[in-house]
Amino acid sequence: MNWRRAGIAVLCVVPVILLFRRGLTLDPKEILSPLPGKAAPQFSLAVFAPGQAPLDRRIGDTIQLAALRGKVVVVNFWASWCLSCRDEHAGLSEVARRYAGQPVTFVGSLYQDSPSNGTAWIAEMGGQSYPSVLDPRSRTAIDYGLYGVPETFFIGADGSIAHKIAGPAAPAVVMRIVDSLLAASQPSPK
Amino acid sequence: MRPARRALAWLLCIAATTVAGPAPAESQTIDTASQAPKDSVLEARTSAVAAQLRCPVCQGLSLQDSPSELAQSMRAVVRDQLAQGRTPDEVKAYFVSKYGEWILLAPEPRGFNLVAYAVPLFVVLAGGALIVIAVRRWTSGERESTV
Numbered sequence: 243m244n245w246r247r248a249g250i251a252v253l254c255v256v257p258v259i260l261l262f263r264r265g266l267t268l269d270p271k272e273i274l275s276p277l278p279g280k281a282a283p284q285f286s287l288a289v290f291a292p293g294q295a296p297l298d299r300r301i302g303d304t305i306q307l308a309a310l311r312g313k314v315v316v317v318n319f320w321a322s323w324c325l326s327c328r329d330e331h332a333g334l335s336e337v338a339r340r341y342a343g344q345p346v347t348f349v350g351s352l353y354q355d356s357p358s359n360g361t362a363w364i365a366e367m368g369g370q371s372y373p374s375v376l377d378p379r380s381r382t383a384i385d386y387g388l389y390g391v392p393e394t395f396f397i398g399a400d401g402s403i404a405h406k407i408a409g410p411a412a413p414a415v416v417m418r419i420v421d422s423l424l425a426a427s428q429p430s431p432k
Numbered sequence: 433m434r435p436a437r438r439a440l441a442w443l444l445c446i447a448a449t450t451v452a453g454p455a456p457a458e459s460q461t462i463d464t465a466s467q468a469p470k471d472s473v474l475e476a477r478t479s480a481v482a483a484q485l486r487c488p489v490c491q492g493l494s495l496q497d498s499p500s501e502l503a504q505s506m507r508a509v510v511r512d513q514l515a516q517g518r519t520p521d522e523v524k525a526y527f528v529s530k531y532g533e534w535i536l537l538a539p540e541p542r543g544f545n546l547v548a549y550a551v552p553l554f555v556v557l558a559g560g561a562l563i564v565i566a567v568r569r570w571t572s573g574e575r576e577s578t579v
């Protein structure tokens with residue numbers, strides 16, 4: 243046996259195997275957001291869909307993230323042309339209603355869509371408990387590193403992004419995250 | 433004479449209006465001409481930066497090449513930030529801070545990313561070495577057979 247040749251073959255093959263081992267464990271479609279753990283990008287956006295009492299806001303009102311400091315904020319980017327948004331809509335709406343009266347704010351942000359389409363879609367879906375805002379020129383969506391809808395961001399009471407869900411957000415997952423953020427925002431008993 | 437004078441006055445007015453008319457247009461042309469190179473420079477800088485950034489909703493297309501709405505919005509952000517005086521590196525850093533390094537079409541040559549730069553070079557060098565070895569063997573074999 244030629245040990246030199248065997249050594250060269252091993253030197254050539256092992257790095258390739260290691261490279262494949264790393265590459266094959268990665269999901270090429272999964273884009274890790276660098277935002278969790280960082281301060282949430284500020285926004286100040288106008289309401290176009292009021293939501294329902296007691297979470298409703300008047301059409302034209304401005305929702306400012308800075309004004310929500312100290313609360314848990316859930317920002318859901320959606321569009322009327324997005325099929326997956328249909329899957330999560332009823333669940334999110336119901337979860338938002340459950341947290342009424344607690345320091346939690348749900349905001350929908352319309353992504354690359356017209357307000358008339360958004361309003362018609364909400365009516366078709368049977369309403370939305372929380373208000374939705376317009377994001378002109380997708381500036382806020384880009385600030386949040388959005389690459390599709392639906393995407394949901396969870397902002398803690400400290401103003402930093404705690405979690406992001408890409409794709410339809412399951413109600414149980416949303417509640418678990420919101421509960422953990424609410425618990426983290428409570429002052430610890432001495 | 434009076435009607436003649438009046439007619440002359442009208443003619444002068446009309447002539448003055450006709451001559452004065454193009455003046456604003458000319459000044460507008462000058463303004464446009466001074467604006468055009470500025471815009472074209474900004475557009476060129478925007479294109480250069482957009483060509484280095486990945487369209488998030490496409491398959492391997494840059495912001496520059498993508499017709500998608502998101503890519504157009506992102507190009508507008510690039511243009512606005514450059515117009516505000518940010519450098520191309522600062523604009524790219526903004527997108528990296530939002531989307532991660534994935535947004536760069538060519539990864540920064542550091543850390544594990546170096547593999548992407550080193551492997552093609554290694555393959556070319558190894559291929560060249562194999563060709564040289566094979567050619568030497570063939571030619572030495574021919575020489576031996578002729579001897």
